[in-house]
Amino acid sequence: DQQVKQNSPSLSVQEGRISILNCDYTNSMFDYFLWYKKYPAEGPTFLISISSIKDKNEDGRFTVFLNKSAKHLSLHIVPSQPGDSAVYFCAASSPRTGANNLFFGTGTRLTVIP
Amino acid sequence: DAEITQSPRHKITETGRQVTLACHQTWNHNNMFWYRQDLGHGLRLIHYSYGVHDTNKGEVSDGYSVSRSNTEDLPLTLESAASSQTSVYFCASSQDRTSYEQYFGPGTRLTVT
Numbered sequence: 001d002q003q004v005k006q007n008s009p010s011l012s013v014q015e016g017r018i019s020i021l022n023c024d025y026t027n028s029m030f031d032y033f034l035w036y037k038k039y040p041a042e043g044p045t046f047l048i049s050i051s052s053i054k055d056k057n058e059d060g061r062f063t064v065f066l067n068k069s070a071k072h073l074s075l076h077i078v079p080s081q082p083g084d085s086a087v088y089f090c091a092a093s094s095p096r097t098g099a100n101n102l103f104f105g106t107g108t109r110l111t112v113i114p
Numbered sequence: 115d116a117e118i119t120q121s122p123r124h125k126i127t128e129t130g131r132q133v134t135l136a137c138h139q140t141w142n143h144n145n146m147f148w149y150r151q152d153l154g155h156g157l158r159l160i161h162y163s164y165g166v167h168d169t170n171k172g173e174v175s176d177g178y179s180v181s182r183s184n185t186e187d188l189p190l191t192l193e194s195a196a197s198s199q200t201s202v203y204f205c206a207s208s209q210d211r212t213s214y215e216q217y218f219g220p221g222t223r224l225t226v227t
Binding site: 042101105 | 147213214220
């Protein structure tokens with residue numbers, strides 16, 4: 001049973017506009033969330049994270065929002081650039097299974113159109 | 115620069131054969147992980163290790179084994195390859211048990227015919 005869900009397999013956005021990638025989770029014990037970015041033929045790379053004690057974390061063009069009551073997080077990329085075209089995975093961790101046991105979503109392929 | 119490497123990058127094998135995928139990291143990280151990535155499932159944890167001689171089962175460990183004889187390497191063995199094990203395999207490492215961020219290798223695409 002998928003505990004972390006990314007319901008949009010793909011997303012296309014014009015360069016310069018905002019990209020919003022969504023992620024839902026079912027396990028209320030998750031207390032830490034991460035976003036990874038993956039280019040073809042490469043491994044995922046860490047992008048940004050957020051603890052459940054916060055509702056927003058910002059790093060340059062990337063902002064992650066967490067809505068605990070809705071069990072929903074989103075990644076905003078502003079402005080979007082062609083180099084942002086990649087597959088984005090969200091991941092979550094719970095205290096019970098430990099920081100190292102990450103549960104990943106299925107990924108969303110973002111295409112930024114020049 | 116520190117890195118994590120995997121070999122081979124591509125492998126084709128036959129059903130029933132034993133296959134070993136290599137993972138080597140120079141981060142000097144205590145923790146190492148193996149994931150498989152399949153369409154519709156994202157990345158799923160196969161096995162992980164918190165240090166030398168420590169190994170633990172993940173979500174999808176059946177048919178796989180690992181051993182950790184040193185800090186740098188965590189080879190993944192498929193004892194008797196099955197077509198259901200056709201997948202892309204990623205190795206990752208993290209500094210210690212409190213570290214959420216994992217560093218991934220480039221992956222190995224395994225095809226079992």
